[in-house]
Amino acid sequence: MNNQRSFFFNVDWLTVLIYLALCTIGWFNIRAAVFDEAHPDIIDLSTEYGKQFIFIVTALVLGSVVLLLESRFIAALAPAFYVVTVLLLLLVLVIGRNVGGNQAWIDLGGGFRLQPSEFAKFATCLLLARYLSSTNVKVTELKSFLIAGGIIFLPMLLIKLQPDDGSTLVFCSLIFVLYREGLSVYFLVFIGLVATLFVLALLYNVWFVVAGIVVAGLLLLLLFRRSRQFSVGVLIATVACVAFVFVVKPLYFDGLKKHQRARIDEVLGLNHDKRGVGYNQNQSKIAIGSGRVWGKGYLQGTQTKYSFVPAQSTDFIFCTVGEEWGFAGSVTVLGLYLFLLLRIIHIAERQRSPFSRIYGYGVASIIFCHVIINIAMAIGYMPVIGIPLPFISYGGSSLWSFTILLFILLKLDSNRMGMNYA
Incomplete structure (x- = not known):
């Protein structure tokens, strides 16, 4: 009975509601981005939007499983989660499938792939929280700072070898966790x-x-x-x-490689190649701008309908929101993310356990970095580095990893009145 009460009454359901809203928005906009009139059914499994439905259902199952776990179990296995993801990052360098120039995927068959770098994010947050919450560890001391930096740097290095610059950059956001735990503002x-x-x-x-x-x-x-x-x-x-x-x-x-410099030059205005390296961002900005205030309407976006924007269901999903739902829809999505981030910080600050608080700031940092970079990329203020928009972009690995990342925090929060399990 106590476990049932913990599961049903102590979970922060407001955060769950925001999560569900973002997943739903993502599902409908993925359908708009790759809509095929020959397959109008939104749960047609031969389409990306049909597959995303499966990803959402399985993500909800994963989230439910996390909520049923013991918080002590999650904290105790933090080193094991980290080791497993590091091994997967090593494995993908050997047998990984190259997609878009990055050897970042393990082929599971049936059109499904696993991206270990996505799961490395929550594993790194867990181990970082486990270490920083240990007795006599102070991030202001050089030894503690170097060990914490090493925990972050190892998966960064392996991901950089793929090479996946976007995911590598995301790990840098964990500097905010160290700042919250005492690292000097200087x-x-x-x-x-x-x-x-x-x-x-x-x-x-x-x-x-x-x-x-x-x-x-x-x-x-x-x-x-x-x-x-x-x-x-x-x-x-x-x-x-x-x-x-x-x-x-x-x-x-x-x-930096030539194509990386070209993308940075385009953003800084040192080069203007709208038909070459700047094509994706230029088309994305056209799509977002054409939506104006209220958008063109669902499934009515011309840039979207005629596939002018590459990777529109993944890296550039935000331009679908901007074109079909306009400024109003874009602000709504940004408002949901802001609400989610403020909620996560609120949850982190009310924890009695240092482990839970530190992990909560890790969750906020990762999601914040993804949102800022992805949207800045879509509107031309960041180079194209290929990272998904949390809960909205198409992809199983991304959705599953963000779900686990968030629901671990919800589980830790549900037991916040208990003992310190760090």
């Missing part, structure tokens, strides 16, 4: 500064950027000249920034 400022200097060094003359850095450094020295320690820090930072600016272009041209 570390985030440092990352933001590096990214800003990287872009500026590509857009402008190097000496112009160097002059800007020197002027900024001098202003800080004048404003805080009474603090000797701060002044020394500013001098060191200024020299480091100038040195970094001079190596940006060599790193850019030698460290």
